[in-house]
Amino acid sequence: MHKIILFLLLLVILACKNDKTVDIPNQNKTATNLMATNGYIGDKQCAACHSKAYDDWKGSHHDLAMQVANDSTVLGDFNNIEITLDAVTYYFTQKGDDYVVKTKEINGDENTYIIGYTFGVEPLQQYLVDFEDGKKQVLRVSWDTNKKRWYHQYPGDTISPHDWLHWTGVSQNWNTMCAECHSTNLEKNYNVEGDSYNTTYSSINVSCESCHGPAQKHVNWAKSANGNASKDTYLISLDTQLNQMNSCAPCHARRTKLTETLEPNISFENQYILQNLSTDFYHGDGQIMEEDYVFGSFLQSEMYHQDVTCTDCHNAHTLEIKMKGNNLCLQCHEPKYNTPSHHFHESDTEGSQCINCHMTGKTYMGNDFRRDHSFRVPRPDQSIMFNTPNACNNCHSDKSPAWASQKIKSWYGNERADHFSKYLLVSSKASLSSEEISQVNAFINNLDYPAIARATAIDNLDIVTEDQYQTLLSRLEDPSSLVRFNTLQKFDVAPPELRVEVASKRLSDTTKMVRVAAAQLLTGLDLNMLTTLNQSDLTKAQGELETMLRVNADFSTGRLQLGDYYNKKKQYNEAIYHYQIALKKDSLLIPVYSNLATTYSQIGNSQKALETLNLLIDKVPEMSRAYYLRGLIYFELNKPDNAIADLQYAVELNPDDTRSLYNISTYYYQNKNYKLAEQFIKKAIAIQPGNGDYQYLLALVYKEQGKTDLSNQILQGLQ
DSSP, X not given: OHHHHHHHHHHHHHHHHHTTXXXXXXXXXXXXXXXXXXXXXXTHHHHTTOHHHHXXXXXXXXXTSEEEOXXXXXXXOOSSEEEEETTEEEEEEEETTEEEEEEEOTTSOEEEEEOOEEEOOSSEEEEEEEOSTTOEEXXXXXXXXXXXXXXXSSTTOOOOTTSTTSTTSGGXXXXXXXXXXXXXXXXXXXXXXXXXXXXXXXXSSOOHHHHHOOOHHHHHHHHOSSOOSOTTTTSOOOOSHHHHHHHHGGGSSOEEEOSSSOOTTSOGGGTEEEOOOOTXXXXXXXXXXXXXXXXXXXXXXXXXXXXXOGGGTBOTTTOOBSSSGGGGGGGTSOGGGGSHHHHOSOTTSGGGOHHHHHSOEEEETTTEXXXXXXXXXXXXXXXXXXXXXXHHHHHOTTSOHHHHHHHHHHHHOSOOOOOTHHHHHHHTSSSOOHHHHHHHHHHHHOTTSOHHHHHHHHHHOOOOSHHHHHHHHHHTTOSOHHHHHHHHHTTTTSOHHHHHHHHHTTTTOSSHHHHHHHHHHHTTSOGGGGTTSOHHHHHHHHHHHHHHHHHTTTSHHHHHHHHHHHHHTTOHHHHHHHHHHHHHHXXXXXXXXXXXXXXXXXXXXXXXXXXXXXXXXHHOTTOHHHHHHHHHHHHHTTOHHHHHHHHHHHHHHOTTOHHHHHHHHHHHHHTTOHHXXXXXXXXXXXXXXXXXXXXXXXXXXHHHTTOHHHHXXXXXXXX
């Protein structure tokens, strides 16, 4: 009998495999439901006593964040519809109770998938498919609930099934990208070694306990007769700005996880690292660019610094705004701001709406318009200088920023109110004058400006002066953990002794995010250098760092960081393993190639390093650093002509590449061509006059040329 069952099972497996069908039935839909674990009991228990709040929440975007796919939850058209989008053909149909999509990829592969879950309800609905290893993937094709059509969120891209951006890859993996914020009491349970998941949750959606915490003790109190405890003792109160930020921000922020599981009533900084206002994700002045999820914007705002919080504008349970139009803003602002004497537009027009001037927005996911919560005054004058967007030209797109700037001056005068964006923009420039450096230093030290902007300015700067160094040291005591964190990171390439000194100041910081940054500074250092540190603090911080790295290892960038960690610890084979996994997850994650090549070089495998750099150059042929690194490898392989050619091309691509100039000069110095050695090192010094290594090499060149006075003059200056 057992043989018959096994034979039938093999037939089923082979049938699926031959049809290239991912047909994992919906039996797992309750397997991830861990009701009544960790004190979580489910939202229906709340309804008995909190019917008004429950009724408001029911049908909200939180309630409908994720649902089992069935005839009452699926909004998309599965009535035998066939469409082709970006060279991929989809056929949507139903088989019994199952919602099915058949795909034909750009390479001709045909697959059939059963929809397991719906994701969201408006303005779009996405669909999840169960895969092996506990993974759930989000289909690229989505349903536009307003226009009633299937569409690709980012049209125009043809994506190979082998590309990490393909919906079956890491970039659209539910466990990694979505799960924590669409379900309650979620535990990702990622296995780093097996690259697999056993993800669990208590409630499939964003339920009462997502915000108020596990309710078991509270319900026990409600059912008890003694009444010794306060009814709110066991629930998270959301009546303060801090509590609301800690509750809302984890899912409304662009951030990196520090812990395995989101825990209620724990501060944001002890569970996440907030993304600063990097120009990779924000415009140079801090306005939204990529999907930044509100919190990073809100922290910039005057509203935040005046203790405004989410529920001042939004109903906590329906999630809708409390009032329509300008009345929402007039809760706090004087009526004069709702007149043409302030906004200079006709009343009751789009131009007279507060949000259109002070909360510009951007459309994400193809049809989802989201507003910038930094609540800023339009600055077309900055658009002229830095090409940043502004509210005026968002509407008057046929006009120039200069036109808009002149209008602002005619209405409000020539002077603009002081705003952090001025200094943030200056800090992001490629090179700064001494006056600009002084301005940015003063900005970083001024606690009246938003901490997230000051932290970003620190991250933007290249430290080249003593004043900047002193500014950094003073910010290790900053009241903002985000500033302390970004300050510590600036010492990553400092000499070992300085890294130990700096890390020691924050190894026992009250905030986990900062302790992790301190531990990062110490990674890979000689253990003898760490004996003066508090060993208990060191062990704790190192453990927190390793947890952070492993928790994020299902991201390609997380694997890169894990590889870097083992590289610093000189565990090179382990580093290579994680770099290779990172590239398997995302072959376009460019930084991995250079780090992997460097690691191969460190273990003496110059040939593998060369092969890796050749792959990198094939992908980004205009990347200066790739040629710089390959030049060094050619030196290792005793091919100096190839090396010099690569280094010179690196400088051609990036004239400020002083490291290539330095290595070219070193080569000519070692080969007694002192004229060329002098020529190239002087070019490097012209770009970085304060670099001691470059000055020392020039002194050696002068000495060999018999220019003893010039050589001694440089050496005395260095001393």
